[in-house]
Amino acid sequence: MAENSGLKTRIVNMKQYREKLARLMNQRLKAVDAGDFEHNTPTFIWGAPGIGKSMILMSICKDTWIDAKDAKGKPVFDEKFLSRLRPWDASQWHWFTEADTTELKKNPQGWVLMDVRLSQVDPVEIKGAPFYDVKNAKASFLRFSSILPNPDSPWPVFLFLDEFPLAPDMVQSAGYQLINDRKVGDYRLPERCVVLAAGNQEQYGGVHFVMSPALESRFDHITLDIDYDGFVKYMAAGHGYDDTLIAFLQFSKEQDKNAIYKLDAGAGNFPTFRSWEKGARKIKYGEKEYEALADSVGQAVASKYDIFKELTKDIPDAHTLVSKKMYYDRVELQLVASQKIGNHLLNKELLTKLNEDTAFDFFRYFIDMKNPKDKTDNREELTILFLVNVREQMECLDKCNKGYQKALKAGTIKAEKMESGKVINNLYDLIFFKWNTLAEID
Numbered sequence: 330m331a332e333n334s335g336l337k338t339r340i341v342n343m344k345q346y347r348e349k350l351a352r353l354m355n356q357r358l359k360a361v362d363a364g365d366f367e368h369n370t371p372t373f374i375w376g377a378p379g380i381g382k383s384m385i386l387m388s389i390c391k392d393t394w395i396d397a398k399d400a401k402g403k404p405v406f407d408e409k410f411l412s413r414l415r416p417w418d419a420s421q422w423h424w425f426t427e428a429d430t431t432e433l434k435k436n437p438q439g440w441v442l443m444d445v446r447l448s449q450v451d452p453v454e455i456k457g458a459p460f461y462d463v464k465n466a467k468a469s470f471l472r473f474s475s476i477l478p479n480p481d482s483p484w485p486v487f488l489f490l491d492e493f494p495l496a497p498d499m500v501q502s503a504g505y506q507l508i509n510d511r512k513v514g515d516y517r518l519p520e521r522c523v524v525l526a527a528g529n530q531e532q533y534g535g536v537h538f539v540m541s542p543a544l545e546s547r548f549d550h551i552t553l554d555i556d557y558d559g560f561v562k563y564m565a566a567g568h569g570y571d572d573t574l575i576a577f578l579q580f581s582k583e584q585d586k587n588a589i590y591k592l593d594a595g596a597g598n599f600p601t602f603r604s605w606e607k608g609a610r611k612i613k614y615g616e617k618e619y620e621a622l623a624d625s626v627g628q629a630v631a632s633k634y635d636i637f638k639e640l641t642k643d644i645p646d647a648h649t650l651v652s653k654k655m656y657y658d659r660v661e662l663q664l665v666a667s668q669k670i671g672n673h674l675l676n677k678e679l680l681t682k683l684n685e686d687t688a689f690d691f692f693r694y695f696i697d698m699k700n701p702k703d704k705t706d707n708r709e710e711l712t713i714l715f716l717v718n719v720r721e722q723m724e725c726l727d728k729c730n731k732g733y734q735k736a737l738k739a740g741t742i743k744a745e746k747m748e749s750g751k752v753i754n755n756l757y758d759l760i761f762f763k764w765n766t767l768a769e770i771d
Contacts, residue, residue, distance in 0.1 A: 689732025
């Protein structure tokens with residue numbers, strides 16, 4: 330759990346944090362549509378270093394572009410086009426051509442993040458660069474495009490003032506009017522803009538400037554927890570990271586949390602959520618695993634992963650595991666096996682390659698999970714983990730359900746019954762039934 334260090338704030342996990350950010354933007358958009366331009370709820374996010382304060386926010390914005398659909402339900406943009414432009418990142422917009430901008434206007438609901446490291450900003454930069462406005466015969470200021478968003482932006486914008494407590498008093502004071510009145514000098518924030526700020530608590534070290542009570546009271550405050558479970562789910566959610574690495578994170582979540590997150594000031598490399606994803610990306614694009622992790626999360630953790638990988642190296646591919654119904658008595662081995670199969674169902678690209686029958690076979694692997702040396706052990710935690718991860722993945726569930734319907738019709742499986750006597754004839758009722766037959770676990 331997060332250390333609040335005297336902060337009287339609500340502690341949220343990654344999912345709650347994500348939902349909170351989405352609500353803030355949607356509330357602002359509803360208020361503007363209703364003509365209420367005074368609705369202003371700047372929010373301060375406290376938390377330990379490297380746990381996803383900005384990572385999650387960027388992910389929310391990215392989803393509004395990746396998931397954009399036209400009237401026929403087809404994706405608005407090609408993924409390669411989006412990957413090249415990254416329109417969810419405001420720092421990219423000054424590079425766009427007129428043709429790029431015209432194409433992006435197909436999605437006026439795409440959210441954009443302007444991530445500003447406030448500790449690196451000079452007080453005068455917030456107000457802008459002075460210039461003489463010849464047309465209107467007056468002195469004025471030009472905004473710095475890397476600090477403040479375009480006031481005429483048609484896209485919803487998050488202005489994220491990161492490292493706020495590391496900013497000197499003069500910088501914080503310069504941001505006061507921006508946070509409170511949504512303006513500074515002649516500049517005004519775009520109407521569809523939400524102001525956020527973030528910082529680490531004082532116990533995590535570094536220079537720390539305390540906010541004045543007047544400025545502090547302008548924010549709502551929440552604290553993001555060190556959410557191990559949420560981080561593992563995020564890493565497993567279709568990013569293409571190594572199956573065994575994800576399984577190692579899942580195993581460490583239960584057995585050795587220090588392997589996932591442990592601040593070690595002065596050590597250079599130590600495990601945080603940020604450094605784990607950095608290492609995973611390097612492995613994804615071809616760097617040697619030990620070197621990638623040693624240089625990101627530290628040699629001690631990299632060595633632990635080496636041992637884990639050696640132990641699990643003989644586990645076959647997902648299709649072999651499912652077709653031969655291979656289960657393992659050792660939890661480490663079963664974690665890797667489950668991860669390989671789960672990735673096929675939760676990764677959109679891999680899922681499209683499965684026909685409906687095979688998709689349901691993959692799904693059944695989790696529902697029927699047993700320890701081969703203990704038939705009474707149904708691997709409850711792994712089954713629940715899978716059901717938690719899959720319950721909102723409608724594309725996956727719909728495909729598996731079609732396979733389930735075909736299996737029922739062909740008689741290759743028998744329909745189960747609930748306690749009420751109702752016959753289970755769809756996958757959604759089956760999930761509900763299986764969920765309630767499993768004991769509650771933390």
